Amino acid sequence: xxxxxxxxxxxSGMTCWRRLRDWQADGVWDKLHRAMLVRLREHDQIxxxxxxxxxxxxxxxxxxxxxGRARRIAANSGASGTS
Numbered sequence: 001x002x003x004x005x006x007x008x009x010x011x012s013g014m015t016c017w018r019r020l021r022d023w024q025a026d027g028v029w030d031k032l033h034r035a036m037l038v039r040l041r042e043h044d045q046i047x048x049x050x051x052x053x054x055x056x057x058x059x060x061x062x063x064x065x066x067x068g069r070a071r072r073i074a075a076n077s078g079a080s081g082t083s
Contacts, residue, residue, distance in 0.1 A: 010016055023029065040046045 006012075011019075037046070
């Protein structure tokens with residue numbers, strides 16, 4: 001974290017990390033994103049034909065299988081597959 005050149009004037013790597021953490025907690029990035037979308041929409045500057053969404057951006061539906069959870073498989077306990 002301490003690899004930022006001091007002459008840039010941003011402070012130490014740890015200072016930058018703390019600012020990033022605080023801005024995220026305060027919702028700065030969400031507010032900035034929304035403000036940019038509003039401005040772009042006002043000027044019809046969004047090309048929706050090139051839009052995509054990442055699965056990490058959308059919450060999974062309730063009850064969806066989560067990684068690492070075992071799925072239950074129904075088995076026929078009557079007949080054996082061996083003879």
